[in-house]
Every structure is written in C-alpha cells, then in structure tokens.
Amino acid sequence: MKNPSQQNYISQVSIDCVIFGYHERQLKVLIPKINFKGDFWALPSGFVYQEEDIDQAAERILRDRTGIQDIYLEQFRVFGKASRTNKPFLDELIAFNFDKLSVKNEAQQEYDWFTKRFISIGYYALVDINKVVPQKTDLDESIEWYSIHELPRMIMDHSDIVDEALKTLQSHLDEKINAFNLLPETFTMKEVQEVYEAICEKTFVRTNFQKMILELNVLERLEKKFTGAANKAPYLYRFKK
Amino acid sequence: MKNPSQQNYISQVSIDCVIFGYHERQLKVLIPKINFKGDFWALPSGFVYQEEDIDQAAERILRDRTGIQDIYLEQFRVFGKASRTNKPFLDELIAFNFDKLSVKNEAQQEYDWFTKRFISIGYYALVDINKVVPQKTDLDESIEWYSIHELPRMIMDHSDIVDEALKTLQSHLDEKINAFNLLPETFTMKEVQEVYEAICEKTFVRTNFQKMILELNVLERLEKKFTGAANKAPYLYRFKK
C-alpha cells in the first residue's frame, strides 16, 4: 500500500467522521486507537482523491471502517483554523516510539505531508450498531464503540468535532427524521423513545412521544413482539422508505 | 500584485461568499462581473493563506469587496464534487478573449492552478447595504447588487451556492436571530417585517409579527420616527448587543 504522500490526494484537506451508533440506551461513537505507544485516539479520517467527490470520500472512509455500504451521512461543518496541524501529536508519537520508527527519506516525506496544516470536513454517520463489524486499518491497535459520555482523550480538536457533530444531530432530528438509522430494521416504540432520549439527553412523556412519532407518518406498524414479559406486547414498527 | 499560483495559498481550496443585502423590500446579492468579454458573473471568491483561519480568509474577502469590517458571517456548506472545476468557464473565457490574453509561461502556470478541481467552502454574509461601497478588483468589470429573484447566469455551480445560502439563511432565522444585520442601526417594526418577508418569501400578520419580534427581547425602543406621512408615527428600534 502506498503512503498518503504518494497517493493522488488533495493536499491539506481531510475528512473526519463521527460514526454514531446506539446500544443499551446510550449513544456511541466508533473510535480507533492508533497502533503506537502512547495512547493516541483519533476519529476515523481520510483524504480526498483528485477524482472523487467529498461525499464519496466520506462514504469510502465509512465503508472501510464499518464494512457496510449505504450509510446515512451528513456533512456538518468545516474545521479550518490555521493551527489545525498534526505536528504536536506526531512529534509526541515519535518521541514515544523512537525505537520503532525508521528515519528514512520516505518517512521524512510522510512527516512533511502529515504535519502540514489541514482543513477538515466533518461528517457524521448514523449506523445500526449490530450491522457494523469495526475494521482496523494497518495503523490501528483497536477500534471500539465508546459512549458519548465516556470518550477517550483524542488528538487535535477531535473532541470538539464530536461535540459539534452531536449538536448538529440534535438540531437535525426534527427536520431530517434520521434517528431511525440508529435502529435495526424493526423496533418498538419504546426503543424509538430511548434513542431520542439518548440523543437529546432528556426524557419524553411516553404517550405524547408516541403520538408525535406516529403523526410523522414515517412508520408502518407490523406484528406484535412477544418478549415473554408479563405485560401487553408492543407492536413492531418499520421505517417507511 | 502576485498571481494566485505564486501566493502562499492552500491549493484546490476556495471560499465563495454569498453577500446578502436588503433594499426596497428585496433581498439582494452582491455579484461581480468579470472584466473579460463574454458576460461572466462569479460570486466573490478567494483562497486561504497557509497561516490563515478559514474564517479569517472569508472576513478578508468580504472586507475587500464591501469595504467594511466586522461583517456578520456564517459558514454554511462545502461544495466538493470532483467535477467542480473552472476549466469549462476558463476555456470559454479564453476563446472569447483570445486577442487580449498573452500565452506566456506565467499564464500557463495560472491556467494550471485555476483549472484544478476546487473544494469550495461557502459562507454567507449579512450586511447593511447602505454601509457597503462595493469594491471592484482588477479582474472585475463591475460589481452590483442583484435581486435574489433576478440573478445573472453565473459560472460553475455558483447559482446552487446562492440557493443553498438562502435556504440556510431561512432556517437560521429563528435560531440565530440575525436578520437585523441587514438593516441600518435603527429601524421601524414595519421594516423588520419586510426584511423577514423578503427572506422567507411569505407574508406575516402585522400584529402577531410585532408581538413575536418584541417577545424575542432583542430590541430596544427609541424615539418615534416622524416621516411626514399622515398617520401615527412608528417607533424606532435598535438591536440590543
């Protein structure tokens, strides 16, 4: 595999993805840990090929990390401060990993490419966490789902990027009606409510929430779901396309 | 002045600005016409210096075109299709202006720089049209305010960029309460209503509109404005900062 500096990428432009999933009443974010000494976490990122739309690039990065096609994606903001550079992080990484890293000519070229100032386009994705098989790249030690409230300390401004993504998701919720992308094919009304509550960080009154969601007219009601619990069985719903 | 290709710009990244003004019940956009044969209009644009935040770059471009500092600005979207290139436009321009253009080495270098694929960050600005003295650059034949409903045919995807900017402005209106940036220091309630109507492309009931705006608690009431009209004089208001 070629190194980034040798690829046909647009230079100084990157894409950072905030991949949201949902599990056990919690909003989760998929975050790789970098395979070097020193505990570095960084959002799934990538670059844009010369012949590639930025939306395609984001889709490619998402596909590579989650293994799934046709992911729900929204561009939400550009991060473009002049101070946005990997240099402090890379220097720290190199200091921690002096033994492992060769200082060949090629490495220098990579270093120069990576430590330039980058303008990053932020995308957020909503996925069914059950369908995702997180994919490590060569550079990753691990890739895990972290609760939005227990994120690891990330490099650069990646924590801010997650904050912005969450704010945007919250404000998009009514307009785009996209929270269903976090759920499996079929789900109960209670599950919908719990997703909304996890995203909005507040509770809803059950009866009014149910009415509000049904009045959106985006769900079709299927058979009942018998769980074995000693109470009335809820209906299953599916998002109408 | 140095040519763009020789400047210390980030390559393949541009900033396009949709500068909104308001006059005579109409939303206006400030658009330069390029100083070459062939009737080419293009949004006020520019590039980002290596040491410059993207927000600073947008402010600089805005300042250069309007002559005013501290402009209200919002980043609204990135346009990043692989097909986004000036090449068709430039080739057309060159065909129209074959006599005028030298084909020196330097011109080739400019041509190569300009015809690459560009990722453009869209900003919209809201200005008091009375304060703006539109500034032509070397490349402009003219720079004029056009009604949002009578825009000239623009190069590339610049019409789409204006459409997106307007949509964003409309949706930002409630949340950011920014329409007052289109008005002078003091204004009547009727003028506020007319600005809102121009932006939203719909009418409001006067009495309810007045109540809604006053309940925002962002205006302070000043003296009355006597216009000489044979009716009750309206109050002037100022936006509280």
Place this chain on the structure above:
DNA sequence: AAATTATTGTATAAAAAATATACAATAACA
C-alpha cells in the same frame, strides 16, 4: 381459572402557543 402485575395503545382534558380580530391612538392634511 381468576386475580395480579407491568406495561402498551388510545382517548381526552388542561395548558400554552399561534393566529385572527377589534379598536383606540395619532400624525398630517383637507
């Protein structure tokens, strides 16, 4: 098999917000 329990689905009441209507106040002019 009937009573019990913990939900779920739906209806309706109460409160709040948005919209429509009424009307007095007033600046200039006839």
Place this chain on the structure above:
DNA sequence: TGTTATTGTATATTTTTTATACAATAATTT
C-alpha cells in the same frame, strides 16, 4: 375639526403541546 392611513395594544379564537385517565393485554401468581 373631521378625515385618512397607519401603528400599538388588547383580546378572542384556533391550534398545538403537554398532562392525565383508563381500558387492553401478556405472562405470572394465587
């Protein structure tokens, strides 16, 4: 002084949102 075209404010009406009530029901317990 009456007339006209607004403006500012109050109030009525409608719609939407939020709160409350209650019957239905899937197991489990008695």
